[in-house]
Amino acid sequence: MNLLYKWDALLLIMGLMLYFTGCAPKVIPYSQSTDVPEPNEVAVAHYNWGMASAKDGNFDQAIMELHLAIQNEPGWVMPLFTLGVVYGNQGELDKAIQVWERATQLDVNFAKAHYNLAVAYLHKEEKARSIASLREAIRLDKEALSSAKVDPALEGIRNTPEFQELEQDTTTKQ
Incomplete structure (x- = not known):
């Protein structure tokens, strides 16, 4: 199992x-302030x-x-x-988290990295960190909430009061 x-x-x-x-193939974003x-x-x-x-x-x-x-x-x-x-x-997962954390340090507005951190933290049973990362992903990209509502990887937090509060906060701000 x-x-x-x-x-x-x-x-x-x-x-x-x-x-x-x-x-x-697509344009590859550089995502960091640079002259290049x-x-x-x-x-x-x-x-x-x-x-x-x-x-x-x-x-x-x-x-x-x-x-x-x-x-x-x-x-x-x-x-x-x-x-x-x-x-x-x-x-x-520890290595994945480490590089996604680094990605969010280089580009604090990288919503997809924050979302993946939420999934990874939940797999490590760190629900508070998962919610915090998901909150940041949703703050940066409102569509992240729609994904989180149906993503099987986030099923473990969907019924928590924290997720419901996050959902309510997001819908009242729209």
Whole structure:
């Protein structure tokens, strides 16, 4: 039963990765104040290889490429975010949390990283931290509440007074 739960969590996190980052080519946000308009070509190449490796299920290669992207462009949040997703897929929640926290330090308005932190903290049974991260995600992006209402990964907090208060606070502010 425990293995089945972990498999469901793995599939959920992989689904979130695909939902939040997408697989199609698109403009890659740099997300940090800098004079450079976009990440350097080497970092982008490693990021793209990391994404392709993750999509193919080669998580060790993805981790290596994403680390190289971060090394080449330390202020770029997308490799950090994606690295967190890969770590989550590997069941390495502590590492995922660490890189998502770093992503939110680089870009405090990165709602998707805050949302993923909420999910990860809930899996670690840290409900207060989960609610705090979800609150921040919703503050930054009101659509996060709609996702949280139906996301199976957040089922463990939906019936709590804190979640209901968060939901009520959000709807009264609209």
